[in-house]
Amino acid sequence: MKTTKISEQAIAGHLRKLERDGFTVLENVIPNDLLAELKAALAEIEQAHEFGYRDTAFEGTRTTRIYNLLGYHPAFAKIPIFDGTLPLVERMLDPGLQLSSLSAICPGPGQVPQPLHSDSQMIPLPRPHLPIAVNSMWALSDFTEANGATRIVPGSHNFDHDPDYDGSYETVCAEMPAGSVLVWYSTLWHGGGHNKSEARRDGIACYYCAGWIRQQENQQLGIDMARLRSFPRRLQELCGFSVYRGIYGHIDNQDPIELLGRKRTGKMVWQASDEVRKG
Numbered sequence: 001m002k003t004t005k006i007s008e009q010a011i012a013g014h015l016r017k018l019e020r021d022g023f024t025v026l027e028n029v030i031p032n033d034l035l036a037e038l039k040a041a042l043a044e045i046e047q048a049h050e051f052g053y054r055d056t057a058f059e060g061t062r063t064t065r066i067y068n069l070l071g072y073h074p075a076f077a078k079i080p081i082f083d084g085t086l087p088l089v090e091r092m093l094d095p096g097l098q099l100s101s102l103s104a105i106c107p108g109p110g111q112v113p114q115p116l117h118s119d120s121q122m123i124p125l126p127r128p129h130l131p132i133a134v135n136s137m138w139a140l141s142d143f144t145e146a147n148g149a150t151r152i153v154p155g156s157h158n159f160d161h162d163p164d165y166d167g168s169y170e171t172v173c174a175e176m177p178a179g180s181v182l183v184w185y186s187t188l189w190h191g192g193g194h195n196k197s198e199a200r201r202d203g204i205a206c207y208y209c210a211g212w213i214r215q216q217e218n219q220q221l222g223i224d225m226a227r228l229r230s231f232p233r234r235l236q237e238l239c240g241f242s243v244y245r246g247i248y249g250h251i252d253n254q255d256p257i258e259l260l261g262r263k264r265t266g267k268m269v270w271q272a273s274d275e276v277r278k279g
């Protein structure tokens with residue numbers, strides 16, 4: 001079987017591009033069978049629920065958005081831990097990262113451009129700052145200028161402010177074929193484009209954050225326990241069933257992974273520091 005794992009060489013190249021531009025595209029990294037599975041899962045949940053269009057300008061009044069995807073279908077569990085992307089994101093943050101949110105973002109025909117924004121603009125830290133979150137957009141259909149591919153202001157991840165909600169800015173369009181993934185630092189200025197085509201643009205945004213800040217979606221409460229127990233361990237950790245650097249996220253000195261019937265592997269900070277003192 002062909003490996004999907006991103007190589008060290010590819011990671012190094014993408015990190016260079018990310019440092020300069022704030023974004024990079026991993027072209028054709030999603031295997032065809034996974035792409036087909038995700039499209040089928042999206043169609044299945046849309047048939048089962050009446051999601052409809054959203055009703056705010058930011059979310060898009062001609063856009064189908066489905067939040068908390070992990071709660072709806074097991075196929076989506078493959079996205080956050082995909083080895084073609086996660087190792088790159090681990091290098092942009094650190095391996096203690098978490099999944100911040102997983103949502104489908106599908107602007108339909110006639111959807112006007114989304115206001116430009118940065119994904120972490122609600123976090124009250126002076127910019128620029130160290131990386132706190134990383135977003136990625138999985139292209140389930142081709143992303144073209146005509147169907148509203150994500151618009152980007154290259155280099156804006158290093159600006160000292162966020163964009164004005166009604167501002168007009170020079171952007172480039174992140175066009176990519178279906179099966180590709182756009183990755184960007186949360187501080188990058190970007191927004192969905194104008195869908196002037198006759199078809200929907202289907203994407204899934206897989207948003208990660210550092211292990212020491214709050215997740216955007218509350219996955220510990222939003223996904224039912226039976227489903228959480230069925231996830232691979234790494235996904236459970238990303239969903240917040242983990243302890244960052246042996247302290248953040250503990251429950252009564254226990255690792256929350258134990259609530260899912262697993263044994264903790266790392267030491268709590270107190271045990272680790274006692275061992276250091278004992279020499």
Ligand SMILES: O=C(O)CCC(=O)C(=O)O
Nearest residue numbers: 105149150190191192193
């Ligand atoms: O749809 C897109 O291309 C970007 C969406 C986005 O940035 C958001 O909703 O925060």
